[in-house]
Amino acid sequence: xxxxxxxxxxxxxxxxxxxxxxxxxxxxxxxxxxxxxxxxxxxxxxxxxxxxxxxxxxxxxxxxxxxxxxxxxxxxxxxxxxxxxxxxxxxxxxxxxxxxxxxxxxxxxxxxxxxxxxxxxxxxxxxxxxxxxxxxxxxxxxxxxxxxxxxxxxxxxxxxxxxxxxxxxxxxxxxxxxxxxxxxxxxxxxxxxxxxxxxxxxxxxxxxxxxxxxxxx
Numbered sequence: 001x002x003x004x005x006x007x008x009x010x011x012x013x014x015x016x017x018x019x020x021x022x023x024x025x026x027x028x029x030x031x032x033x034x035x036x037x038x039x040x041x042x043x044x045x046x047x048x049x050x051x052x053x054x055x056x057x058x059x060x061x062x063x064x065x066x067x068x069x070x071x072x073x074x075x076x077x078x079x080x081x082x083x084x085x086x087x088x089x090x091x092x093x094x095x096x097x098x099x100x101x102x103x104x105x106x107x108x109x110x111x112x113x114x115x116x117x118x119x120x121x122x123x124x125x126x127x128x129x130x131x132x133x134x135x136x137x138x139x140x141x142x143x144x145x146x147x148x149x150x151x152x153x154x155x156x157x158x159x160x161x162x163x164x165x166x167x168x169x170x171x172x173x174x175x176x177x178x179x180x181x182x183x184x185x186x187x188x189x190x191x192x193x194x195x196x197x198x199x200x201x202x203x204x205x206x207x208x209x210x211x212x213x214x215x216x217x
Contacts, residue, residue: 008102014109017101021113024086036075037129040067044133048141064130064148069158072122076162080114080169081181114170115163123150123159 047063099106130148137144149155172184 009104009108013101014105017099017105017109018112018117021109022117033125036071036125037132040064040126040129041133041136043067044130044145045137045140048137048144052141052143061146063145064126065152065154068122068126068130068148068155071126072119072158072162073165075122076114076118076166077169077185078181079118080166081173081184083110083114083170084173085180111167111170115166118166119159119162123155126150 044063044067101109127148127150134144134147168188169181169184172187173180176183
């Protein structure tokens with residue numbers, strides 16, 4: 001493909017490609033959604049049951065906020081790390097590369113689907129799952145955890161942080177052929193450890209008069 005075609009961008013063609021990426025693998029997506037919804041309902045019920053056995057009838061105020069945040073980042077990072085898996089598959093890779101779309105359109109489609117698309121989809125899905133779980137809790141136990149508020153400031157902040165952080169795992173899906181999530185995570189941890197080590201050595205040199213050995217005096 002010529003360089004000009006690699007950077008070409010046509011809104012209609014991009015919209016068709018984005019729809020393909022969002023709808024692709026819908027069966028696996030439905031299975032995953034069912035598993036997550038079941039987990040939310042079960043864990044929420046066990047939390048309420050534990051509180052009832054301990055004599056409390058208040059429910060956890062931040063249960064769904066914490067659960068959503070964990071699912072948003074962990075699930076989103078995994079989805080992002082698998083974004084370009086199709087390129088590595090035998091047979092499927094050739095089909096994807098020959099799609100009538102530029103490289104820019106293909107990357108932008110994956111980026112939008114795994115960032116804003118996943119973030120908004122996860123909010124809508126979790127709101128429904130949390131509402132169902134709390135309806136069941138109140139039907140069985142007479143009380144439940146606080147309802148999930150998708151417009152809570154912490155939720156909106158989490159969505160913003162996720163859209164930025166997931167780009168690292170999206171790039172990892174391009175770079176690594178297999179186990180992109182684990183390799184990207186390992187690389188991040190190595191970078192963090194390296195930065196911490198360099199920062200510690202720099203602090204020891206610059207502020208040496210405040211140190212006794214490696215301890216601050």
